[in-house]
Amino acid sequence: MTAILRTAISDTFLVAAALMIVIGGCDRSAPPPSLPTPAAAKKAESPQSSSLNRRDNQRPGTAANRDATTETDPHAIPEARASASLPEPIxxxxxxxxxxxxxxxxxxxxxxxxxxxxxxxxxxxxxxARTLPPLIDAVYLAWVEYFGDMPPDRAGSEFQMTGYLIRDEALFREAGLVPEDLPMFEHGRHRRNEFWMREQKYDYFRRHLLIHEATHCFMTFLPGVDAPVWYIEGMAEYFATHRLAPDGSVTFRIMPTSPEDFAGWGR
Ligand SMILES: [Zn+2]
Structure with a gap:
């Protein structure tokens, strides 16, 4: 009798345990799959760097560990070789x-x-014209929030771009502001931290194209970007798609809804 009871208890336990595993599995898979938001992804990384700003050989503590090894390990790498492999500042x-x-x-x-x-x-x-440069100051903050900080340059200067918004192309060419070797462009073109764009009929698309080309400039200066063209163009469009509120505040990376709010974009 006792043996039968023990077997029954044991069976009940096994069934309960199996159910817990199944239910546990359901619970884990219950939330719909979702990608981490850029902000969440950034939080998950080390606070001072994003994946774009960090090289694999620059993980925190790497240099310190190597120094400690050099002091105590008789088989340590000679000092000259060790210092040669120290990470370069970005x-x-x-x-x-x-x-x-x-x-x-x-x-x-x-x-x-x-x-x-x-x-x-x-x-x-x-x-x-005077409304456009502050727009780039605003989107700069959105870039940094998404991609991480722009590394400093050796001169210690702030990152800045130069844009040429052209209505009369002959005027700009005569003034020497369009490099002879700059390929022809229909809407806009960038090179390093300079960009050229044609004047647009619609206020929305003028701003959109400006942000698009400026995003290219920003990404050109980010370390570690090695992406296909569709990604580079996609990110430029992603940030350029914006909404300007009547109070002057602007929101980037919005979902485009009604065509009339995005005049001129259907290129
Ligand atoms: Zn582009």
Missing amino acids: HRPDDQRPKHDDRRLAEAGIRLYESKRLKLYTDIDAEA
Whole structure:
């Protein structure tokens, strides 16, 4: 009798245990699969670096561990070899933008509008032009939030781009602002931290194209970016898709809904 009871208890336990495993599995798979949000992904990484800003041989503690080994291990790597393999500090590329004679350009009808992150040379109306550099300062914060901090350069200067927003192309060519070897472009073109774009009919698409080209410039200076063209173009479109509220606040990376809110984008 006792043996039968023990067997029954044992069987009940096994069934319960099996159920717990099955239910446990259901619980684990219950939430719908989701990708981590960029912000969550960033939080999951070390606080001072993103995956784009970190090289594999620069994990925290690597150098310190190597130093400790050098002091105590008779078979340690000789000092010269050890220091040769220490990680290099990461710098973004140097700023090689040409300097322009702003007064001469203004006399020719090309005016400079400048913010912390953008110098914009353009011959379009001042009312529209002066709103554009602050837009790039705003999207810069969105880039950093998504990609991580831009590394410093060797000169210790702030990251800034130069854009040329062109209505009269002959004027810009005459002023020497369009490099002879710059390939032809229909809408816009970037090179390092400079970009060229044509004036647009619609305010929305002028801003969209400006952010698109500026995103290319930013990503060009990020270390470790080795991505296919569709990804580079996709990220530029992702950030460029924006909403400007009546109070002047702007939101990037939005879902495009009604075509009339994105005038000129259907290229
Ligand atoms: Zn592009």
